[in-house]
Amino acid sequence: KAGVTQTPRYLIKTRGQQVTLSCSPISGHRSVSWYQQTPGQGLQFLFEYFSETQRNKGNFPGRFSGRQFSNSRSEMNVSTLELGDSALYLCASSSGTSGRDEQFFGPGTRLTVL
Amino acid sequence: QKEVEQDPGPLSVPEGAIVSLNCTYSNSAFQYFMWYRQYSRKGPELLMYTYSSGNKEDGRFTAQVDKSSKYISLFIRDSQPSDSATYLCAMSLYYGNNRLAFGKGNQVVVIP
Numbered sequence: 001k002a003g004v005t006q007t008p009r010y011l012i013k014t015r016g017q018q019v020t021l022s023c024s025p026i027s028g029h030r031s032v033s034w035y036q037q038t039p040g041q042g043l044q045f046l047f048e049y050f051s052e053t054q055r056n057k058g059n060f061p062g063r064f065s066g067r068q069f070s071n072s073r074s075e076m077n078v079s080t081l082e083l084g085d086s087a088l089y090l091c092a093s094s095s096g097t098s099g100r101d102e103q104f105f106g107p108g109t110r111l112t113v114l
Numbered sequence: 115q116k117e118v119e120q121d122p123g124p125l126s127v128p129e130g131a132i133v134s135l136n137c138t139y140s141n142s143a144f145q146y147f148m149w150y151r152q153y154s155r156k157g158p159e160l161l162m163y164t165y166s167s168g169n170k171e172d173g174r175f176t177a178q179v180d181k182s183s184k185y186i187s188l189f190i191r192d193s194q195p196s197d198s199a200t201y202l203c204a205m206s207l208y209y210g211n212n213r214l215a216f217g218k219g220n221q222v223v224v225i226p
Contacts, residue, residue, distance in 0.1 A: 004157070033212050042122075042218035043158075043202065056176060056213045088192050094212055100146055100165065107155030 119219025
């Protein structure tokens with residue numbers, strides 16, 4: 001069974017630009033969550049989608065948005081990039097929405113903002 | 115105060131030693147407690163999962179949860195160089211909520 005895939009793996013952007021990251025969950029998984037990982041703050045929850053609906057949202061500005069498609073693939077978008085947005089962006093997929101369902105993480109997209 | 119506190123200091127131990135990691139949390143609503151392992155350039159992978167106070171053992175790994183003290187621990191016995199990784203504690207709230215709150219992680223290096 002293929003794992004969670006994220007594209008691209010590495011990305012370099014400049015301040016003010018926008019970026020779109022993609023996540024393909026494990027086949028059959030309908031929940032996709034996004035996290036930002038930085039050395040200073042660690043892993044922070046961005047949002048979760050289930051069946052194309054945002055279920056939970058973390059404490060991030062509106063520049064961070066996401067969506068999920070009918071095939072469960074998800075994208076997240078960051079507009080007007082800031083230097084502080086440089087981070088590893090991870091997505092995780094899960095078969096359900098219980099806090100007990102294991103979440104499987106992808107390898108992440110490393111975003112560098114110059 | 116962060117929901118989950120994990121002293122992020124690195125840890126170097128000789129092969130065969132016991133590794134002890136811990137986290138504290140402030141939100142008593144957390145129901146499920148996990149330890150993830152993250153190798154360099156990889157995403158976190160679930161190592162241990164528990165939802166009740168007490169000990170859970172899996173091979174060389176033991177997870178402890180003390181809900182009354184809001185304190186969780188992970189012990190790695192007979193540590194191996196392959197255990198060198200970052201270990202993250204994580205917690206989630208309740209049914210219907212996949213949001214995980216993470217500690218900052220401990221980088222563990224096991225020296226042969």
